[in-house]
Amino acid sequence: MTGSLASPGTLLIGRYDAAGQLFQPIEPEVVVEFRADxxxxAGRYRxxxxxxxxxxxxxxxxxxxVGQDHD
Known part of the structure; x- marks a missing residue:
């Protein structure tokens, strides 16, 4: 995320390496609400x-x- 937590400029969902794999996963610490169309x-928001x-x-x-089975 760029900018401050109160007013972010860019929210990055994930960064990919040259092979198309996500970099190291992290443990979530906070829940945020976002809007996307x-x-x-190619599997990424346009x-x-x-x-x-x-x-x-x-x-x-x-x-x-999203994408996981939930009982």
Whole structure:
């Protein structure tokens, strides 16, 4: 993320290496709400993702991970 937490300029979802693999995963510490359109090109958002707010009412364990099975 660039800029301050209260007013980020850019929110990076992930960085890829030359082989197309994500760099080392991290443990989530905070939940944020963001806005993105559905335009995806080669598995990446085509337009910038916009930070809306920090969700102090949620913990990372409260959020479902997209693409994983949930019971």
């Amino acid at each position: 559905t335009a995806i090109d 337009h910038p993702v916009r930070h809306l707010r920090v969700r102090t009412d949620l913990r990372p364990v409260d959020v479902l991970v």
